[in-house]
Amino acid sequence: MSEAKRLAAEKAIEYVEDGMIVGVGTGSTVAYFIDALAKIQHRIKGAVSSSDQSTARLKQHGIEVLELNHTGNLSLYVDGADECDGNKNLIKGGGAALTREKIIAEASERFVCIIDPSKQVKVLGKFPLPVEVIPMACSLVARRIMDMTGGQPTWREGVVTDNGNVILDIHHLEITDPVKLERELNQLPGVVAVGLFARRPADVVIIGGEPPIVI
Ligand code: 5RP
Numbered sequence: 001m002s003e004a005k006r007l008a009a010e011k012a013i014e015y016v017e018d019g020m021i022v023g024v025g026t027g028s029t030v031a032y033f034i035d036a037l038a039k040i041q042h043r044i045k046g047a048v049s050s051s052d053q054s055t056a057r058l059k060q061h062g063i064e065v066l067e068l069n070h071t072g073n074l075s076l077y078v079d080g081a082d083e084c085d086g087n088k089n090l091i092k093g094g095g096a097a098l099t100r101e102k103i104i105a106e107a108s109e110r111f112v113c114i115i116d117p118s119k120q121v122k123v124l125g126k127f128p129l130p131v132e133v134i135p136m137a138c139s140l141v142a143r144r145i146m147d148m149t150g151g152q153p154t155w156r157e158g159v160v161t162d163n164g165n166v167i168l169d170i171h172h173l174e175i176t177d178p179v180k181l182e183r184e185l186n187q188l189p190g191v192v193a194v195g196l197f198a199r200r201p202a203d204v205v206i207i208g209g210e211p212p213i214v215i
Contacts, residue, residue: 001116005032005080006032007212015112025050025079025101025104026095035057050104076110077111085124089178090124091125093129098194100162115208125172125174135165138166140190148185181194182194
């Protein structure tokens, strides 16, 4: 699958225009995108990063990393996903970077999602849905999630997010109304962000292959 990830990532370079500040997601597919971006870095002003991991890779390549508070809205955000349905709704957060990813997606005019074919699904939920939670609310939120969804939340052991929080992964969901579930989970006190990107889905999805498919 890594070849498919690379092909998707390289196709996404076509969306980068001269002088842009590019929003950059997190993960192994995005790592290929950063490597490709490095080759045209003279054409861009810099990047806004969604994680310490992506920041380190961007800086290794000499790409300037800027603060979203200073850049204002972005024209382009490129990120991967764990699952993608036919309406470009996504599950994200396998890399625990969902909150900053969601912030940058919200700030961006165009969200280009880069995936390998295994990420395509009819109904979201086979991949456990990540939720970032304030540590003291972890048990409370887990109990509420069980009552609300019937899913099984598990604490992602040993993981602390870049924001100092924990991750619950909700297993055994079949997400037929992703916008509703995203809204409901977001309202639980202690939830920082939900890894459902349905209220703000991707605008473009690139599925890696020879040739890549753009939908
Ligand atoms: C990180 C993410 C990633 O985009 C998602 O986990 C996909 O990762 P990969 O490209 O390594 O398959 O949401 O929080």
